[in-house]
Amino acid sequence: MELRQLEYFVTVAEEGNFTRAAERVHVAQPGVSAQIRRLERELGQELLDRSARTVRLTEVGAAVLPYARAALAAVAGARLAVDELTGLIRGHVAVGMVTSHDIDLPGLLADYHRDHPGVEITLTEGNSDDLADGLRQGTLDAAIIALGATPPPELELHVVTEDAIAAAVSPGDELAARETIPLTGLRGRPLISLPPGTGIRSRLDEACAAAGFTPHIAFEASAPGMLARLAARGLGVAILPAQFARSHADLRTLTIVRPALRGGLAFAWRREGPVSPAARALIDRARRHRR
Template sequence: MELRQLEYLVTVAEEQNFTRAAERLHVAQPGVSAQIRRLERELGQELLDRSGRSVRPTEVGAAVLPYARAALAAVANVRLVVDELTGLLRGRVALGTVTSHDIDLPGLLVAFHREHPAVEITLSEATSDRLLESVRAGRLDAAIVSIGAGTPPGLEVLVVDDHPIVAAVAPDHELAAHPVIALDALRARPLISLPQGSGLRARLEEACAAAGFAPQIAFEASDPDVLARLAARGLGAAILPGAFARSRSAQLRVLTIDPTALRGRLVLAWRAEGPGSSPAGRALVQHARRALTPVGGA
């Protein structure tokens, strides 16, 4: 029995077709068929039912497949351990990010690729809630997200920004003459915000609930620049990160909310120590922690 025979068996079972399996394995289709026949002769049982339009495992084949997959996974893990100890990483890493921040993610990922060229990298964007769920579930190795004062359960974080969240209005808005407002001044006013699931929206709803009212969201969009443009046209008060809003002071009047009821923390989040993190994933987290300057850092 050879590992390649087990690999061929698993691939054919997943593809339900010898030709597609051969294409996925980058080998000739007759070779796949011959090796599986050889395995069947050695075991004395047919493992695949070839009688239908699609190839399916026989009862014996279905019983064998979990062990075949376990054997292949064990060999892959042996390679990963050896690669880790010798300084050569392979595999795949997945990083997630929210859309609004000033972190140089392309630079971070280029540097990681130079250090570990054999590692495949994927990057995805989503709301903070979805990204945190994906990190906990192991679909992402790490994510740049916006959170409140506490650390989400099951995760570790590195705080890379801690900023006030402000209201921004058009120059002729009735609140524009008041550079500092109370949170209650936003009660029953049309607000412009990121959608639910975003960290900024969660902070807004938490602060308003603590003040005894629900925010009146008139417009929402996933792009902060769209929020700023809507506010500049007089459609309401946009809730934005302070630095972002102040960078658009030519079109907007930035209103500080006092006392500072709204603050956002941008963090790098990853799973707390435990099983399931690959060597490549741990290397990505270590690299990102070195590359990102934490709040209060040098």
């Protein structure tokens, strides 16, 4: 039994798909399949049910999975112990970020790379929900995510930015003369919002549900700039960070009240579990880094 066989088995179990698992471990799919078949022959039982479109664990596979994860964690822990004792910082750091933000992440990573050239850095984009899942599963070491109403208990957060969430309309909109709008004033109005899984959208959906209504989302876009342009054309009320909305001269910004909504961004990492010296060095630097 080899560690790579256990790694491939765990990865396929988590992805439910051989192709995605092969991409994640950077190995051709036939190689992943062959190694798992060898593991199954050694154990004398099939670990994966390949009969459906989605690969599923067999009963035996479900029983083996926690032991495979524990074995991989033990090896990772042994490597960490050696690296920490020798003061060695090397390896790989996987970082995630929300699609649109104003944090100087390139500057942070450039400074980190200058001091630790032996560490490979990878960067991926996604929405906050997907990034948080990546942190929990260990596929990401750290990520910039949007603040939600309830911070994920499994994650540590270092708040980087925080701002009110506002409504923005075109100068010709009937709301343009107002400075504030109660949350219930958005009921039934066409709203322009970031997609589900983003921090601002989660705050909006949660607040509207608590107020007893479902927001009418007329347009969705992943970039705040697109939301602003749609609102400026009179297509609805954009839900945006207040500071961002006020920076657009062709929009009128209304503060949402009763209740006031706030959003922001945070640098996040796992609260528990092994953290490599390379990842810990990046996290420590991020806590000291300014926007």
